[in-house]
Amino acid sequence: MASISREEVVVTEISPEEYPVEVKRCIVELRKQRQRLFVxxxxxxxxxxxxxxxxxxxxDRLAKISFEQAxxxxxxxxxxxTIDETESAYSKLIETSKGLYKTVNETKKSIQDPDQGSRTEMRSTGMGSVRGPISDNRTDGTATPPLVPLEATTSN
Incomplete structure (x- = not known):
């Protein structure tokens, strides 16, 4: 901003007849300053x-980004x-599978008891022929597995 400092103003002696001209010159200068200030x-x-x-x-961008981040x-x-729940369910499934596998193997071993071998006999019941162990008198204290119809064992 251009301004006139007090040192720049040179006061000269002017005659009273020149006052109106000088006042007009000052007004013009003040209007120029006003115009510069306006600009x-x-x-x-x-x-x-x-x-x-x-x-x-x-x-607006910050609000949009914050919303997207949220x-x-x-x-x-x-x-x-979801990952934690899935991993937990998977772990339970694995444990259940291991338990089922163990139970199947134990059942399989009890069916094929070393004392009995794998010998089976054919018995006739009212339901048809069934396959089962030769003896129901087990010495190991385990129960005899249920009789399975022969048709069910041979259809595989």
Whole structure:
């Protein structure tokens, strides 16, 4: 901003007849200063509006990004929960499978008891022929497995 300092003003002796001319010259100079200030204020106002617009745009972007981040964080939490639940269910499934495998093997071993071997006899019941162990008198204290119809064992 251009301004006139007190040192720049040179006071000269002027005659009273020159007062109106000098006053008019001062008024013209003051109007020029006012016009320069008006232009500078316009530039400042333009810059202020531009900055406010930039702030609004950045605020909108920030809100959008924050919303997106919140959604993704919630999705991440849900995904971690799903993974934990799936891993837990999988672990239980593996444990159950191991237990089932152990039970099947124990049952298989009890059916093929070393004392009995794998000998079976054919017995006739009211349901047809069945396959079962030769003796129901086990010495190891285990129960005799149920009789399975022969048709069920040979259809595989």
């Amino acid at each position: 500078e204020l316009g530039k400042i106002d333009h810059e202020r509006k531009k900055l406010q617009n930039d702030i609004r745009i950045l605020t 959604q993704k964080m919630q999705f991440k939490i849900d995904l971690e929960k």
